[in-house]
Amino acid sequence: MNSPDSLLFPGSADDGATVCSAKGCRSAAVWVLAWNNPKLHTPERRKTWLACEEHREHLSQFLGVRGFLKDVVTLEEWESPVTEGD
Numbered sequence: 001m002n003s004p005d006s007l008l009f010p011g012s013a014d015d016g017a018t019v020c021s022a023k024g025c026r027s028a029a030v031w032v033l034a035w036n037n038p039k040l041h042t043p044e045r046r047k048t049w050l051a052c053e054e055h056r057e058h059l060s061q062f063l064g065v066r067g068f069l070k071d072v073v074t075l076e077e078w079e080s081p082v083t084e085g086d
Contacts, residue, residue, distance in 0.1 A: 018075060020052040022059060027052035032078040034071040035063045046070060048078075 018029040029050035036045045051059045056072070063069035 018050055020055050021049040022051065022055035025052060025055055027054065029075055031056045032073050032075055033059055033063060033069060034073070034078075035068040036070060037066075037068055050075065 019025065020027045020029050021033075030053055031051040033049045033051055033056075034046040035049065036043070036047055041047070049059055049063070060069055060072055
């Protein structure tokens with residue numbers, strides 16, 4: 001898989017575009033899979049993988065069976081700032 005913590009993949013069709021973290025996939029990322037490994041990370045720490053529509057379920061299952069998956073949100077939602085009162 002691409003570097004899980006990287007939201008940018010150098011060398012993609014659009015340099016600096018967000019692409020899926022699935023191995024060999026160069027599709028545009030639509031989803032953010034937030035996860036952590038409780039043996040290595042503090043509970044509040046979130047690492048991220050990106051997923052296109054095609055790979056969201058597969059990557060979610062991969063993290064889920066290990067107990068690592070914490071949240072799945074759209075890339076748009078992940079990038080939007082939290083405003084006061086939300």
